[in-house]
Amino acid sequence: MSGHSTYQPTNAVAKWFEARLPILGLVHETMVFPTPKNLNYWWTFGGILATFLVLQIITGIILAMHYTPDTGLAFESVEKIMRDVNYGWLLRYAHANGASMFFLAVYIHIFRGLYYGSYKAPRELVWIIGLVIYVAMMATAFMGYLLPWGQMSFWGATVITNFFSAFPIVGDPIVEWLRGGFVVDNPTLVRFFSLHYLLPFILVGLVAMHIWSFHVVGNNNPTGVEVKSVKADTVSFHPYYTIKDSFAIVVFMILYFYLVFYAPNLLGEADNYIKANPLVTPAEIVPEWYFLPFYAILRAVPDKLGGVLLMFASIGVLFLLPWLDTSKVRSATFRPWFRQFFFIFLAVSLGLGYLGGKPAEGGYVLASRILTAYYFAHFLIILPLVGLFETPKKLPESIAKSVLDKQGDSSGDGMVEEKA
Amino acid sequence: MGVKIMIRTLKTMFRSKITATTLALVILSAVNLTPVSAKVEIEFEKQDWSFNGIFGTYDRGALQRGFQVYKEVCAACHSLNLASYRNLSQAGGPEFSEEQVKAIAAEAEVRDGPNDDGEMFDRPGRPSDKFVSPYPNDEAARAANGGALPPDLSLIIKARRDGANYLYSLMTGYGEEPPAGVEVRDGMNYNPFFTGAQIAMPAPLSEEAVEYSDGTKPTVENMSRDVVTFLAWASEPHMEARKTMGFKVLLYLIILAGLLYATTRKLWSRVKH
Numbered sequence: 048m049s050g051h052s053t054y055q056p057t058n059a060v061a062k063w064f065e066a067r068l069p070i071l072g073l074v075h076e077t078m079v080f081p082t083p084k085n086l087n088y089w090w091t092f093g094g095i096l097a098t099f100l101v102l103q104i105i106t107g108i109i110l111a112m113h114y115t116p117d118t119g120l121a122f123e124s125v126e127k128i129m130r131d132v133n134y135g136w137l138l139r140y141a142h143a144n145g146a147s148m149f150f151l152a153v154y155i156h157i158f159r160g161l162y163y164g165s166y167k168a169p170r171e172l173v174w175i176i177g178l179v180i181y182v183a184m185m186a187t188a189f190m191g192y193l194l195p196w197g198q199m200s201f202w203g204a205t206v207i208t209n210f211f212s213a214f215p216i217v218g219d220p221i222v223e224w225l226r227g228g229f230v231v232d233n234p235t236l237v238r239f240f241s242l243h244y245l246l247p248f249i250l251v252g253l254v255a256m257h258i259w260s261f262h263v264v265g266n267n268n269p270t271g272v273e274v275k276s277v278k279a280d281t282v283s284f285h286p287y288y289t290i291k292d293s294f295a296i297v298v299f300m301i302l303y304f305y306l307v308f309y310a311p312n313l314l315g316e317a318d319n320y321i322k323a324n325p326l327v328t329p330a331e332i333v334p335e336w337y338f339l340p341f342y343a344i345l346r347a348v349p350d351k352l353g354g355v356l357l358m359f360a361s362i363g364v365l366f367l368l369p370w371l372d373t374s375k376v377r378s379a380t381f382r383p384w385f386r387q388f389f390f391i392f393l394a395v396s397l398g399l400g401y402l403g404g405k406p407a408e409g410g411y412v413l414a415s416r417i418l419t420a421y422y423f424a425h426f427l428i429i430l431p432l433v434g435l436f437e438t439p440k441k442l443p444e445s446i447a448k449s450v451l452d453k454q455g456d457s458s459g460d461g462m463v464e465e466k467a
Numbered sequence: 468m469g470v471k472i473m474i475r476t477l478k479t480m481f482r483s484k485i486t487a488t489t490l491a492l493v494i495l496s497a498v499n500l501t502p503v504s505a506k507v508e509i510e511f512e513k514q515d516w517s518f519n520g521i522f523g524t525y526d527r528g529a530l531q532r533g534f535q536v537y538k539e540v541c542a543a544c545h546s547l548n549l550a551s552y553r554n555l556s557q558a559g560g561p562e563f564s565e566e567q568v569k570a571i572a573a574e575a576e577v578r579d580g581p582n583d584d585g586e587m588f589d590r591p592g593r594p595s596d597k598f599v600s601p602y603p604n605d606e607a608a609r610a611a612n613g614g615a616l617p618p619d620l621s622l623i624i625k626a627r628r629d630g631a632n633y634l635y636s637l638m639t640g641y642g643e644e645p646p647a648g649v650e651v652r653d654g655m656n657y658n659p660f661f662t663g664a665q666i667a668m669p670a671p672l673s674e675e676a677v678e679y680s681d682g683t684k685p686t687v688e689n690m691s692r693d694v695v696t697f698l699a700w701a702s703e704p705h706m707e708a709r710k711t712m713g714f715k716v717l718l719y720l721i722i723l724a725g726l727l728y729a730t731t732r733k734l735w736s737r738v739k740h
Binding site: 140321454 | 549550554704728
């Protein structure tokens, strides 16, 4: 895929610049990058995510101009933004709901990668950098949630920082170090604000590495078959995918702005409109929806340390995925067994999310335990075995061939997302 | 040998109509999801609020009457710390005239200072002042209310699940006899809509607690609906501007999406994909 730049600057300024710092060439290379011509709409979520990162940074920077990270003033300063800052309500609702939409998009993006085997050689690093991005996103969102200094902000941060106290010996010192004191208080708020501002810029760097890494090995595609001929199998990223992605981004924005303008508090907790009070514990402490599956795993284990370890392991196991999946075939389209297990895994993940929002009692706990066990079994038992015993369907010779086959047979496997 | 048979069975199963997905659903539905101590969540009385829905706005008359209820009844104990008197004349709110707002503000006594002699002094309120709290601090509020703290009402509608219906139900939910076996503690009042069904606040509204000037009957239901509308506005003063802008933004995006879809189709018609 990569080679010498084909960029030929025509005007004198561009020539002068290109000879000294080839940034224009880099942009050009990115724009004309040969991209498989069979990417479906599940592949537009990368562009959607990049858009949300930029939107979150822009709204966040302006919000920070009006926000005060001080326990005595934070809650009131957020309300000042909502009431007195020009279009402050728009900025804050766009930022808060933007976080939710960011996670929705990242989950679709991750499950797309799981379905089409985008994590397999030679794309292990694309996958791993992506996971690092996901972890950094979670840290950013978690710290951002403390900033409004509402009841759920305070108690959520208290509960989550308290996880670390489960570790023997080092546990309590870690908790104190994270909080900057024995309890969540002003030092916690100020450091979370500082890091919440810092991490998105680290995310930008990680995203650049993520894109760089797949520009070295090339995009995966719905057939999972590598590009054989640049001419027959690929199109230039621009205009083909810039336009297609733009369409998808705008469609996603319709959902996003519907939430911002007509249901801005739908995904929030009513309790967070009550100022943080260390003396009053809310009836139920629930994390934001995008953390619920992990919350369910945490609570499935009766032992605190065990729960915390299992929760971290549920993300850690994803890092090993490229080596746990023993099948050489990438796309689930050609893996009948894997495809079934993929949808069970999707259902299990959604089920864990549902259970994370329910009280930890009775049947919910039992269900959480079963689903947690299955979550790990999927990676540690099912994937290694399925890869060994499954007979994959015949792969198309090339992307170009698969396109022709699909057009000949409209019920072909190219239309995976409709069958799903 | 056994493993081979197992694999063959599994293979047949996956090829047959009983897919693994259905199998998983069967297993999952077999797990009883009912929690042991199922909490009965009380249903609030659903009202058809003027501010519901995409085109919903605050009923101007209800906002003005609701302000009157707040001022004459609620404000005796409940603060409205995040609102200023000037908000009462802003677009999308009760929209009192600026003269009315000046008069409303002037009724309040605001602690100001220090003056040139270093003394604190009281002066009549101005539109730029925040609503004056009935108590100087939380401790004074508790002391005057038998230990219970009357919450600030600035965000009350957003700070409760289904806030508008909740507050309406709470306001109109007094007067029932507690069911047998429920003992209402001293100084508490029975109200099924409050957490624990016991609330320190006695029934705040009674028939004709205020005198409306526009001919609306001051029934408990009407006053409750009005004060909930007013407090919904206090929680979300820019809701009308938000919904108006949202409509334009969504319309713009839908048209743009249509154009981009057409562009995508046209562009990709050149490529077999």
